[in-house]
Amino acid sequence: MNLIDAIGSFGFSILRLSTPIIFAALACTVTKKAGLLNMSVEGMMLTAALAGVLVSAVTQSVILGILGAVAAGCAVGLIVSTVNLVGKSELYLTCIAMNLIATGGTTFALYMITGTKGTTFSYLPSLAVPNIDIPLIKDIPLLGRIVSGHSVLTYLAFLTALLTWVLIFKTRLGLRLRSVGENANAAQSVGVSVTRIQTYAYIIAGAIGGLGGAFMSMSYVSWFSREMVAGRGFIGLSANNIANGNPFIALLFSIIFGSADATSNVLQLTDAGMAYFIKMLPYVITIVSMVIMSLLEINRRKKMKQQVVAKAIAELHLEGKDH
Amino acid sequence: MKNVRRIEAIFDFLRIVVAFLIAYGMVLLALVFISKDPMQAIYSFVAGPFTSLRRFGGIIQKAVPLVFTGLGMCFMYSVNRFNVSGEGIFIMTACSTTYLALAMEGLGLPKFVFIPLLLLFAAVLGGLLATIPATINAKLGANIIVSSIMLNYILLFFTQFVLTRLIRDTGVSYTASYEIPVNSRFSEWIPRSGIHTGLFVALLIYVVVVIIFSKTKFGFEMRTVGNNPAFSDNMGIKTIAVIILAQAIGGACAGMGGALEQLAMNTRFQWTELTNHGMNGVVVAVLAKKKPQYILLTAFLMAYIRQGAQVVSSSTDIPAEFITLVQGVIIMMVAAEAFLAHTRNKIIYSGALQEQKKGGAK
Structure with missing residues (x-):
């Protein structure tokens, strides 16, 4: 019984830890399909995480908090694409700059609002996204323990994978997105505005990344702390890189990388060295x-x-x- | 034609200066708005780094690692490869140099043998590590940005593995290695300034790199490959070999920087996160227009504003993190080709018009 319990809680933590990676990977998938590498996903998530905490603390509404996070992610995406397309700069530099701005800006804003440099914990009355039990499934012994009782955003992550697939392969916008990604000149020649499509891609990626940020600060924990995304955006980027733009494979690898995270967390208590070794594996x-x-x-x-x-x-x- | 080139060069320089001034102005403006004592804050930021020997030493301390990582990025840029593995290499060589120094403690080597040996080891290790993403990119065409970022995280977690498993000093309450032997440490050059003799190593490497770029056959080959790989292929340059070797040397620079920072600034290895030295190296290299001869200047500037931020945060009520924000803004402006491009084109156009008029008068 004890073993089943342990397996159950381990499985649960895999899904929990995979959630931000899934969002990050999907955010990268959308831009990848439009032919762009989204290195700024880290900054999108970080900005969104802070925005979620701030909006939910001020409005005392979870939904507005999530929307605030999504809006912040979109804003970051819009800034990156605008600077990149209008300013004619190299994309990776814009993204690095954006990540720096997000890192410095969120820490700075945090300090200006709360007077501390560390976390909003006990300074801001921000809200958490509720966890939900799935009826029927929650009563199945092992499966219920793993699958049920997660944050709404975790379920939304899986749904987003499906929606991303629909968006890319079943909609007009998706077709344009792919055509721009495959051959921008050809797309341009038949009247598709490459600039506009790539901007859309970045804004959509921002929205998805924003959900990931919201998960970090309103579900994973219920406060914002500096640099809390901690490379999860880059893990997502690599999951997407393996998947080569397929949302479902990106989802799969996000979960695989999430399990490495979960394993490492378990080991951290007993064998810290090994825990770091496991953390290396996704990148290898x-x-x-x-x-x-x-x-x-x-x-x-x-x-x-x-x-x-x-x-x-x-x-x-x-x-x-x-x- | 000559005229146009001159105007372009001037504008390149001007762009950087203007971007810097805008960012600087932003900081000052921000200080005015958020500080309770704006004059004090501005004074701390602008003049603070020069108010004491120790603070000035802080600029030099911060500039030295940036010189190494900035030079490293110049090599990556020279062959047009955005290999950012310098970030991971920096922490990796700091860690492995600590390990090696501890292992060789018993030999009792004199300083002038021990330190060069450790630096050489770090350079070789850095070079080999940078070769990994360089090779899979040059031979197989895999995306070098992604692979080098992945490598950074691999190296980070590997150092943490080494730290906790092999060199952790359990006698101290925080996570840190044993103290590195005294005969492996750089000494202070000017007493009570914090300026260490590693500065001279940085200057030496700077001179060597500038010579490699401007005076050697390899420097020429690198530039040719970077400008036009197809042409260099036809010229009989072994393009792929040059691309990989240039990045290996870049990695060696970053690697030496990491080891030097460890031996000069810390008595124990205790970094548990990426240190951002590599990314700041990118900033320094971009500001220097990817040319090594300007690295000394841009590294100093970057170190100056970082030191200014530190003085501000220690003497007033403002956190030092705002400088990261400012850095981001600077890169965004410098990276944007279109920034000031309109003015430049207008001046080139009017210059050409005038020339035409003159020609017509003849």
């Missing part, structure tokens, strides 16, 4: 998978080239026979 997996994917891609291109050459030779032979 990412680099290895990048190598493998690149090799496959090179192989595929080589094969394609060979086929084209073989076909051309065959055609030449045919022509030769004709004469």
Whole structure:
């Protein structure tokens, strides 16, 4: 019984820890499909986390808090895309700058509002997103323990994966998004405004990243503390990188990386060294998978080239026979 | 044509100055609005770093690591590869140098042998580490930004693994390694200033890098590859080898910086997070227009405003974090090609018009 309990709570913490990574990965997926690397997801989440706390503390409404977080994420996305597209700067530099601004700005704002540099805990009466039990499933012994009782935002994360897939593959905007990502010049030539589509992509990514930020400060914990996103945006980025723009594979890898996080948390109490070793694994997996994917891609291109050459030779032979 | 090039060069410089001034103005404005005693805050920020020897020493202390990581980024930029592994390499070499110094404590090597040996080790290690993302990018075409950021986190957690498993001093209440041996530490150069002799190593490396860039065949090859890889291929330059080697040297710079920072500034290895030295190196390199000869200047400027922020936060009611915000704004402006581009184009255009008129008069 004890073992089942332990497994149950471990499974529960996997889903809990995966949630921000899922949001981050999906935020990257949307821009990736539009051909852009979203390194600013870290800043989106951090800004949104603070906004969520502030808005919910002022309005005393959870929903407005979440909306505030989403709006803040969108604002960050809009700033990044505007600076990048209008200012003609290199995207990665804009993103790095944005992350710096988010890190410095949130800490600074935190200090100006509460007078402390650390956390809003006990300074601001911010709210938490409620956890919900799923009827029926919650009574199933192990499964109920793992799947039920999560934050609304955790369930929303899975729903967002589905919605992202619908957005990308089943809507007009998604089609344009993909066409811009595949070949911006071709898209432009048939009248798709690349600038506009990429801006949309960044704003949507901001909204999704904003939900991730809201999870951090209104669910994972119920306060904001400085640099609380702590690299989760980058883990999401790598999950998406492995998935290569597929929302469901991004979801899967987010959960795999979330389990590494959960394992590391468990180990932290008994064997801190090993806990750090486990934390390394998601990144190692990412680099290895990048190598493998690149090799496959090179192989595929080589094969394609060979086929084209073989076909051309065959055609030449045919022509030769004709004469 | 010459005229246009001159105007462009002037505007490049002007852009940086204007961006800096705007950011500086923002800080001053912010200080006026939020501080209870704005004059004191502004004075602390602008003049504070020069009010005592120790504070001035703080600028130099902060500038030294930025020189290393900034030079490192110049190598990455010279071959057009945004390899940001300097961040992870910095903490990794600090940690592994600590490990090595502790392991070799018993040998009792004299300082002038021990320290160069440790720095050399750090440079080699940094070079090898930077080669990882460089190689998978150059040979396989994988995204170097993603892979180098991943590498940074791998290295961070690896150092924490080493710290807790191998070199942790359980005798102290906080997480830190054993004290590194005395004969591996840089000494203070000017008493009570905090300026350490590592400064000279930084200056030496700076000179070497500038020479590599401007006077050697390899420097020429790097620039050619960076400007036009197809052309360099046709010229008979081994493009891929140059790309990887340049990044390896860049990694070596960052690696040496990490080791030096550890041996000069800390008696124990106790970093538990990425230190941002690598990212600040990016800032310094971008401000220097990716040219190593300006790194000394931009590293000093960056260290000056950081030191100013520190003085402000210690002598007034404002947290030092606002400087991170300002840094972000500076990069955003400097990175934007369009920033001031309109004015530049107008001046070039009117210059060309005048030239045409002159030509017509003849």
